[in-house]
Amino acid sequence: MTSISLKKDSGTQLNADTPCPSCGGISAQIIANRDGKTNETLITVSCSDCGLGRIDPLPTDQELAEWYAKQYRQAYKSAVQPALRHVLRAGRNAQQRWQWLLQNSDGLLNDKLAHSKQSLDIGSSSGEFVYLLHTLGFKAKGIEPHEGYATYARNRLGIDVNNGTLQHCLASELPRSLDLVSMFHVLEHLPEPIAALRNIGEKLKPEGLLYIEVPNALRLCSPHYMFFRAHTLYFTGQTLRNLLEKSGFKIVSHNHDGSDNLNVVAQYVHSHNMNHGSDATHPLVSAQNARQWAPYLLQQLKDGQPMRKWRMRQEEKRTAAQYENGQALLDALYEKH
Numbered sequence: 001m002t003s004i005s006l007k008k009d010s011g012t013q014l015n016a017d018t019p020c021p022s023c024g025g026i027s028a029q030i031i032a033n034r035d036g037k038t039n040e041t042l043i044t045v046s047c048s049d050c051g052l053g054r055i056d057p058l059p060t061d062q063e064l065a066e067w068y069a070k071q072y073r074q075a076y077k078s079a080v081q082p083a084l085r086h087v088l089r090a091g092r093n094a095q096q097r098w099q100w101l102l103q104n105s106d107g108l109l110n111d112k113l114a115h116s117k118q119s120l121d122i123g124s125s126s127g128e129f130v131y132l133l134h135t136l137g138f139k140a141k142g143i144e145p146h147e148g149y150a151t152y153a154r155n156r157l158g159i160d161v162n163n164g165t166l167q168h169c170l171a172s173e174l175p176r177s178l179d180l181v182s183m184f185h186v187l188e189h190l191p192e193p194i195a196a197l198r199n200i201g202e203k204l205k206p207e208g209l210l211y212i213e214v215p216n217a218l219r220l221c222s223p224h225y226m227f228f229r230a231h232t233l234y235f236t237g238q239t240l241r242n243l244l245e246k247s248g249f250k251i252v253s254h255n256h257d258g259s260d261n262l263n264v265v266a267q268y269v270h271s272h273n274m275n276h277g278s279d280a281t282h283p284l285v286s287a288q289n290a291r292q293w294a295p296y297l298l299q300q301l302k303d304g305q306p307m308r309k310w311r312m313r314q315e316e317k318r319t320a321a322q323y324e325n326g327q328a329l330l331d332a333l334y335e336k337h
Contacts, residue, residue: 013029014030016028016057017056018054018058020050021058021193027049028045028047028048030285031053031285034224036227036228038229042228046285050239051238052235052239053217053284055227055232058191061165065145080149081126081148081151081152082125082149083320084323087329087330088319090126090128090129091131092333093128094128097129097184097213098129100255101209101211101265104253104265106253109180115138118179118180119139119180119181119182120142120143120173120182121140122181122200123143123184123189124153125144125146125149126144126149126157127144128330130160130161132330132334135334142159142161144163145163145165147163150163156327166199167196176203178203179208181200181204183211185215186214187214187240189231193233193243194246194247197248198247201247201248208267212263213261215234215261216235217284218236218258218287220296221296236262236284237262238257240254240264244266248271248272249267249268250266251264252265
C-alpha cells in the first residue's frame with residue numbers, strides 16, 4: 001500500500017492505494033488532500049488512465065453502510081427527518097426531473113404510459129420523487145439507507161420506501177421486473193459502481209430505463225467545497241458515460257456537459273463497451289487548480305447569487321409554513337385530486 005504525503009499538492013503523480021473502480025488503473029494524480037467540509041485529511045485523485053475522480057483509499061461497503069445508516073443526513077443536513085421547506089425544495093426538484101425525463105426518453109416514456117409501470121428510486125431520501133411517480137400512476141418504490149428519512153417516507157407520505165443498502169434491497173426485486181430505475185446523486189457515493197449498475201441492469205425490463213443524475217465535478221464552486229468524504233467518485237460527462245457503457249448500458253440521452261448536474265438516460269443491453277473514449281487529461285485537476293476565492297466570489301456577486309439564495313430560502317419558508325405536513329404540501333404541489 002502506498003503512503004501519501006500531505007505535502008504533495010494538486011497534480012502530483014502517485015500510485016493510488018486502491019485501483020480505479022472504472023478501469024482498474026493505479027496511476028493517478030492528486031486533486032485535493034483535504035475534506036472541503038471538515039478540513040480533515042482526505043486524498044482525492046484523478047485516474048491517469050480514464051480520468052475518473054475518486055477518494056483514495058476507497059471505503060469498504062460495510063464502512064459506507066454504517067455511515068449512511070446513521071450519520072450522513074445529520075452530518076450534511078443536520079437533521080434526522082426533513083424540514084417542510086426541504087420537502088418543498090425536493091418536491092420541486094422531483095417535478096423538474098420528471099419533466100426532463102419525459103423530454104429526453106426518446107419516446108419510451110410519457111404520462112399516458114406511466115399507469116401501472118414499476119419504478120424504483122434508489123437513494124430516495126424523504127420520498128418526494130417516489131410520491132410524484134405514485135401520483136402519476138406508477139407502482140413506485142424506493143430505497144433509502146438512512147433510517148429516519150426512510151421512516152418519514154413510509155409513515156408520513158404512505159409510500160413504499162425500504163430502509164437498507166442497495167445490494168440488500170435489490171435482492172428482493174425480480175429480474176427484468178422494473179420499467180424505470182432512478183438514481184439522483186447516488187452513483188457518486190458508491191465504491192463499486194460497475195457491480196451496482198450491472199445489478200440494476202438485470203432488474204430492468206428490456207425496454208426499461210435507468211435515469212441518473214450526479215454532480216458535475218467540473219462545475220463552478222468555491223475552492224474548498226468540491227471534495228468531501230460523502231462522495232467517493234467524481235464525474236465529468238465523459239467519465240459518467242464511459243462507466244455506464246462499461247457496465248452494459250447504452251446511452252439514450254444526456255444533458256450538456258457544462259451543466260451543474262449531469263443527467264443521463266440509459267438502457268441495459270448487457271454488452272460491455274471496452275473501447276470507450278478517455279478523459280485522462282486530468283480535467284478535474286485543472287478545474288480544481290483554477291478554483292480561486294476572488295474570481296469565485298466576484299462571479300457570485302455578479303450573478304446575484306447571495307441575494308437570490310436568500311430570497312429563495314425566504315420563499316420556501318413562507319410557502320412551507322402554509323401546510324401542516326409534508327403530504328399536504330406535496331399534494332398541493334403535485335395537484336393531486
